Amino acid sequence: MCWLRSFVSFVVMSFVCVTVVLAPAGAVAPGDVITAANADSVVNQVSPGVLWCIKHGMNLTIGPYKRIVPPKAYVAATEKYAGQVKLGEAGLRLENYVAGMPFPNVDPNDPDLAIKIMWNFQYRPYFTDDYAWRNFAADTGALSKGAGMTVERSYTVRDNGRLFYNGRLYIDPKPELPNPERIRYKELTGPLLSPLDLKGIGLLNYRYIDTNEQDRTWLYTPALRRVRRLSSAQRSDSVFGQDTDTDSYMGYSGNIAWMSWRFLGEKEMLGSFHSQHSPVEFCPGAGDFAFCDVWEPRQTYIMEGISKLPQYAFSKRILYIDKETYSILYMDAYDHAGQLWKMWINQWRTVDRASANPSVTVYPDEQLFNPSFLMADIQLSHATRSWTPTKASSTGEEEFFNVGAEKSGIPESYYEVSHLIEAGR
Amino acid sequence: MTVLRKHLYWSLVVALVGAGTANALPPYGPLQITGNLQSQTLIRHPDIDQYQFIQNRNTLRLRLDYEWLRDGRWLDTFSVPWVRTSHLFLLYRGVYDSAYDIAPGGQLRGILGQPVGRLADIPNGARDGLKFEDKLREAYIDLDLRTLPLSFRLGRQQVVWGETDNFRMLDRANPLDLTWHQTYESWDDLRMPLWMIKGLWRIGNLGPLSDTFVESYWNPGDWAPAKQGFMPNYPWGIPSTSPLNGLVGPAPALYRSLYHGTTLFDQGDYVRDPIENSQVGARVSFIIPQGVQFTLNYFYQRWAGDDGTNYAPVKALTTRAQIKDAAAHQEAPAIFIAPYVHTAGMSVNYSEDDYTQTVYRMETVYDFGVPFSDRAKKAPLISPVRDQIYGVTKRDMWKGMVAFDRPTWIRTLNRTSTFFISGQFFWHYLINRESTFVGNVDPRTPSRDKVREWETVATLIATTFYRGGTVVPFVSCGIDPMNTYNMYIGWTLDYYLTNNLIARVGQNFFLLPGKPPAFESWSIGGFNRGRSESLVRLTYQF
Numbered sequence: 001m002c003w004l005r006s007f008v009s010f011v012v013m014s015f016v017c018v019t020v021v022l023a024p025a026g027a028v029a030p031g032d033v034i035t036a037a038n039a040d041s042v043v044n045q046v047s048p049g050v051l052w053c054i055k056h057g058m059n060l061t062i063g064p065y066k067r068i069v070p071p072k073a074y075v076a077a078t079e080k081y082a083g084q085v086k087l088g089e090a091g092l093r094l095e096n097y098v099a100g101m102p103f104p105n106v107d108p109n110d111p112d113l114a115i116k117i118m119w120n121f122q123y124r125p126y127f128t129d130d131y132a133w134r135n136f137a138a139d140t141g142a143l144s145k146g147a148g149m150t151v152e153r154s155y156t157v158r159d160n161g162r163l164f165y166n167g168r169l170y171i172d173p174k175p176e177l178p179n180p181e182r183i184r185y186k187e188l189t190g191p192l193l194s195p196l197d198l199k200g201i202g203l204l205n206y207r208y209i210d211t212n213e214q215d216r217t218w219l220y221t222p223a224l225r226r227v228r229r230l231s232s233a234q235r236s237d238s239v240f241g242q243d244t245d246t247d248s249y250m251g252y253s254g255n256i257a258w259m260s261w262r263f264l265g266e267k268e269m270l271g272s273f274h275s276q277h278s279p280v281e282f283c284p285g286a287g288d289f290a291f292c293d294v295w296e297p298r299q300t301y302i303m304e305g306i307s308k309l310p311q312y313a314f315s316k317r318i319l320y321i322d323k324e325t326y327s328i329l330y331m332d333a334y335d336h337a338g339q340l341w342k343m344w345i346n347q348w349r350t351v352d353r354a355s356a357n358p359s360v361t362v363y364p365d366e367q368l369f370n371p372s373f374l375m376a377d378i379q380l381s382h383a384t385r386s387w388t389p390t391k392a393s394s395t396g397e398e399e400f401f402n403v404g405a406e407k408s409g410i411p412e413s414y415y416e417v418s419h420l421i422e423a424g425r
Numbered sequence: 426m427t428v429l430r431k432h433l434y435w436s437l438v439v440a441l442v443g444a445g446t447a448n449a450l451p452p453y454g455p456l457q458i459t460g461n462l463q464s465q466t467l468i469r470h471p472d473i474d475q476y477q478f479i480q481n482r483n484t485l486r487l488r489l490d491y492e493w494l495r496d497g498r499w500l501d502t503f504s505v506p507w508v509r510t511s512h513l514f515l516l517y518r519g520v521y522d523s524a525y526d527i528a529p530g531g532q533l534r535g536i537l538g539q540p541v542g543r544l545a546d547i548p549n550g551a552r553d554g555l556k557f558e559d560k561l562r563e564a565y566i567d568l569d570l571r572t573l574p575l576s577f578r579l580g581r582q583q584v585v586w587g588e589t590d591n592f593r594m595l596d597r598a599n600p601l602d603l604t605w606h607q608t609y610e611s612w613d614d615l616r617m618p619l620w621m622i623k624g625l626w627r628i629g630n631l632g633p634l635s636d637t638f639v640e641s642y643w644n645p646g647d648w649a650p651a652k653q654g655f656m657p658n659y660p661w662g663i664p665s666t667s668p669l670n671g672l673v674g675p676a677p678a679l680y681r682s683l684y685h686g687t688t689l690f691d692q693g694d695y696v697r698d699p700i701e702n703s704q705v706g707a708r709v710s711f712i713i714p715q716g717v718q719f720t721l722n723y724f725y726q727r728w729a730g731d732d733g734t735n736y737a738p739v740k741a742l743t744t745r746a747q748i749k750d751a752a753a754h755q756e757a758p759a760i761f762i763a764p765y766v767h768t769a770g771m772s773v774n775y776s777e778d779d780y781t782q783t784v785y786r787m788e789t790v791y792d793f794g795v796p797f798s799d800r801a802k803k804a805p806l807i808s809p810v811r812d813q814i815y816g817v818t819k820r821d822m823w824k825g826m827v828a829f830d831r832p833t834w835i836r837t838l839n840r841t842s843t844f845f846i847s848g849q850f851f852w853h854y855l856i857n858r859e860s861t862f863v864g865n866v867d868p869r870t871p872s873r874d875k876v877r878e879w880e881t882v883a884t885l886i887a888t889t890f891y892r893g894g895t896v897v898p899f900v901s902c903g904i905d906p907m908n909t910y911n912m913y914i915g916w917t918l919d920y921y922l923t924n925n926l927i928a929r930v931g932q933n934f935f936l937l938p939g940k941p942p943a944f945e946s947w948s949i950g951g952f953n954r955g956r957s958e959s960l961v962r963l964t965y966q967f
Contacts, residue, residue, distance in 0.1 A: 140893050152895045154924050181635050181714075195924055196459045196488075196966040214778040216716055223611055225585040226596075229718065229774040233782035234832045237843045241890020241897070311782045311834060311843075335840075380841065382893050392454075411509070413574065417710070417718070418627045418638040422569065422576050425514060425583075 028270070034060035034295075045270045045297070047320055049332040049343025052378050056143060057287030063294035066274050068324045068350050070125040071365035073169040078104050091115040092211045092257045097123070099167045099175040101326070114261040117301050117321065122256055124326035126368045129168045132161040132400040132408035133370065136388035140242035141289075143381045148288040153242065156193040156390075161410035162186070166209060170402040182209045186415035190220070191423055198222075198240065202420045203230075205246070211257030220420040227420045236313035243384040244375045245313060248344050251328025252305070252319055259305030259317070269300040269320055271329035273368075275349040278396065280372040280387040289383040291347045291372045299323040314341065327368055340378055347372045355389070355396030360403060367401045455495070460487040460517075461966040467609065469660070471955035477530040479544075479660040479958075480606065481523040489515040497571060512567040514580075518614075520558035524660075528552075533657045534955050536664040542657035555658055563618045574627040581618045584642050586708055586722060588772045588786040589826050590886075592851055592947075593732035595722050595770050595788055598642060598706055600729035604654035606661045608915065608933050608953075609960055620647035634711040636718070641707035645699040650738075650763045651731035653690040664952060672810075673757050679809070684742060684751045684760035693727070693763040702727070722770040727763040728795060733947045734822065734853060735864045735876045737798040738762065741814040748808050758804060759814045767793040782831060786849075789825035797876060801861040815863065823854045842890040851947075853880040881907050882947045895921040905947065912936040913953070917960070929962040 027041055028034065034042050039054040046054070054060065069075075077100030084096040085103065091112055094102055102123055103116040110116065135158060141151040165183040168174035183206055190202030200222035207215055215232040235247040235254060247254035275293040283292040303319040314333040321328055328346055335341040349369040353362045372387035389398040400408035405415075413419060467480035493500055494511035505511075528545040535541040547555065565580025587595025591612055599616040607615070621644045628637040654662035669689055673680050685694045695701040708722040730736055742748050742758040751758045770790035777783055802816025827850050832843035855862075855878050862876035886901040897919040905911045917931030934957045 142893065152893050152924065153921060178630075180630060180633075193457065194459070196461055197927065197964075199459065214716075214776070216712075216776065223613060224590060225583060225613060226587070228830075229776050229784045229786070231776050231782050231784050231830070231832060232778045234843065237832055238841060238890065238894075241842050241892075241894025243893070309782075311832070313834075336836075377841065380893075384893075413627055416627060416629065416638075417636045417712075418625055418640075421638075421640070422567070422625055425516075425563075 028062045030064045032062040047330050047332050058290035059283050059292050060295040063296045065297045074125040114263040118256045118261050121326045129171045129402040130163050130405050132410050134398040137390045138386035140384040146286050148286045159410050160189045163415050171404045184209045220424045233311040243377045251331040251344050262304040264302040264304050268297045270295045271298040273348045275347050278371045279389050279391050290374050342377050345374045358397045359395050369399050455492040457490040461964050463964040465962040468959045483521045485519045487517040509569045509571040514565050516563040518560050518562050522556045525552045525556035541666045576625045578623040581620050583616045583618050588788045594790050600651040601731040602652040604652050604659045619644050633714050637711040639709045644704040646697045646702040648704045651729045680757040681755040684756045687761035689761050717775045720772045724768040728766045737796045737817045740817040741804040743816045758808045759810050784830040786828040792822045794819040795822050797862045799861050800863050821856045826851045839889050844887050844889045846887045848885045850883045910938050925966050927964040931960040933958050
């Protein structure tokens with residue numbers, strides 16, 4: 001049985017590789033609208049997961065490609081420090097990294113190409129000092145073909161924030177906060193504001209610079225009224241049983257050392273990087289589980305990650321990484337039988353301000369706002385969508401890049417276990 | 426008080442109307458009013474052909490979260506520059522249990538199967554007090570200072586420390602209300618919130634230690650022992666009638682009260698003020714570089730009597746002078762006691778992710794001077810409670826717990842979510858136990874619990890999610906290897922009919938292999954003998 005599974009996997013992967021390398025690009029033009037009726041016209045320009053969404057009602061409005069220029073400070077740091085960066089032990093450590101992109105000039109013939117792309121993804125632009133996604137909503141529900149999403153549970157969450165400790169470019173101290181623990185970033189999610197049975201839940205995660213170091217995770221559980229230590233093996237498990245898992249956030253938020261990476265190819269794919277709607281507009285009718293906005297051709301790295309962790313939910317992930325921004329267009333995740341199981345789509349919006357009249361900041365460079373994302377369980381026809389700002393937001397400004405932890409509304413002291421206790425009831 | 430209550434009712438009405446208005450209050454923002462309405466029905470089935478309706482508890486919980494101070498501005502008006510944020514929290518709970526009005530069924534049964542009366546036997550006046558509850562359970566203000574790494578919580582609150590799930594060890598700041606159902610209620614509902622001042626000092630990195638903080642609380646007198654009730658008034662309370670029936674109470678009882686006006690499980694020989702009834706606790710928490718999180722804890726509190734210890738709540742008067750003094754005041758020659766106890770403790774957690782993908786938890790405490798009934802300390806012959814209630818001897822106890830939590834894929838049962846499996850093992854060790862110590866079930870029954878040197882209990886739970894998190898099964902079991910392997914097995918199933926409407930069904934079974942039953946400390950089987958029950962609960966949350 002094992003040999004049969006290996007053989008089938010080999011055939012499937014060979015097909016994927018051949019498809020990736022040989023498939024023609026540019027089958028669509030600006031102004032086209034991709035629906036279930038003409039989904040096959042983009043079969044080679046989207047992932048199998050996105051194709052499934054289109055066939056279930058998601059619409060893509062095709063726009064022209066627009067170049068995205070990384071922030072000036074990031075470009076300067078890359079120029080200053082990239083030359084000194086080297087891969088360390090087994091490619092899973094960086095030596096002499098300070099800030100910026102570690103490997104700006106990746107060579108397709110480099111045997112370390114895959115891991116270098118993933119290091120660039122790890123230290124991608126925009127997410128350098130601190131990041132906050134605030135007052136966001138999420139719906140989860142079953143999809144029935146032709147009828148859209150039956151919302152089963154709705155959540156609202158006050159904060160998702162990351163405080164980066166190294167590679168900092170804007171806020172002093174830079175390029176690194178005092179860091180005796182060698183932390184890469186701390187991430188806080190919570191408290192959940194609704195529904196009531198989950199109100200107050202908060203999750204804190206520490207990610208370390210040394211990729212051999214496992215994450216440390218704590219969860220404040222209001223039902224117990226105490227902070228509970230979690231195993232980082234749970235990061236691929238579904239959150240509250242709905243479709244997302246913490247490793248899938250932003251397309252991939254796991255430790256890059258937890259996967260064996262393989263470069264499958266570079267290709268022009270469709271991605272939504274210049275969305276026009278904030279708050280998000282969901283597709284009408286059957287596609288209401290997904291955002292409806294402008295998609296454009298993007299040069300994309302296609303990466304395969306096979307988990308090294310025995311408890312991991314997925315056998316592999318296929319990441320579609322934008323070559324200019326190193327941000328993920330979408331991600332497909334496969335089960336242990338090699339079948340497509342779940343998929344993630346990011347909606348990106350490249351602008352210099354969150355809304356027409358921001359109260360906190362107008363950025364000197366364009367930032368990559370993330371008005372919504374979608375994760376669907378293809379096998380169960382079930383989806384979770386999340387978005388901010390919501391229509392209830394008074395300013396429309398709920399996403400912050402590198403403005404300083406205090407200004408973003410999530411002070412540095414919130415990224416500690418003690419804050420989970422303080423914020424709990 | 427009446428005015429306050431009227432205001433409360435009007436607030437409730439306004440809040441409910443507000444909650445019922447679509448989008449009247451968004452789920453986020455500075456002011457949030459949320460809550461739930463819950464109806465819970467319990468059927469007791471001690472045997473396959475015996476059924477008894479014992480509870481129909483209808484509960485309203487109403488919660489207000491008001492972030493009235495943010496960025497140093499109170500109500501967006503007044504500048505309070507030294508405070509970063511402040512938050513007002515109110516939680517109201519109102520209860521009506523119709524079982525006291527309907528009063529169905531026949532005799533309730535006690536621990537030895539003895540009849541203990543019917544719900545219909547409860548006098549009408551007493552029923553009103555039992556069927557209604559009307560409490561502002563929590564009311565506190567959070568203050569997070571801007572210039573100092575300090576925060577405070579001031580008001581009526583719960584303080585929960587330690588690593589145990591649903592057992593008491595370091596979680597002892599708030600005594601339990603054991604007149605609520607022990608098995609089917611969350612401890613959030615069982616703990617009695619108390620007026621306290623709690624402070625947390627964020628230290629952060631301290632040498633090689635990280636995430637260091639110190640937390641402490643002071644309860645300036647608003648403390649009461651664990652609330653306990655007897656049958657038939659509380660069909661899920663202590664499984665017997667009150668041993669003080671006929672002895673203490675209004676005429677024709679022999680005595681007006683226990684000695685010095687104390688009342689059983691309610692009021693000891695002290696005044697509830699800061700001088701005589703203060704309680705304090707402190708802990709320091711830190712993480713060592715290897716990732717192990719420690720807390721070191723200290724408490725100086727009165728003995729609440731809710732951690733499973735077979736302690737002595739009542740002490741017989743053992744001198745003739747005291748007995749005569751009691752008689753002169755129409756008081757029984759016994760006193761309810763809640764002595765101060767020093768407790769030192771520690772908790773540890775560690776996530777081992779490389780090999781076992783398991784979180785390990787540990788907790789231990791050392792109690793100094795816990796009171797035990799000692800048959801060697803008999804009351805004099807003139808005492809009417811001689812050979813029923815004894816004097817008290819204090820002993821130290823060592824208690825601990827080791828536990829594991831593991832998310833585990835069992836793909837044959839659930840392809841989409843792990844099973845969260847958690848096991849706990851508890852022990853109590855009574856240091857220098859005397860063979861004359863006697864347990865504390867009911868002095869009138871022929872069997873009394875043995876006070877053992879060692880008591881242990883093990884628990885195991887598993888839960889997972891189905892259908893996008895809308896179906897949540899939960900199974901649990903507990904076994905007491907020291908007391909004839911008394912066992913508890915239970916399950917619940919939550920089904921989210923909508924985002925706001927949750928149905929729960931469940932059953933508990935208590936299995937007692939040994940005869941006669943052993944009356945163990947933790948209520949696994951002996952204490953709850955004959956209390957296997959089924960539950961139906963409907964919750965509407967808003």
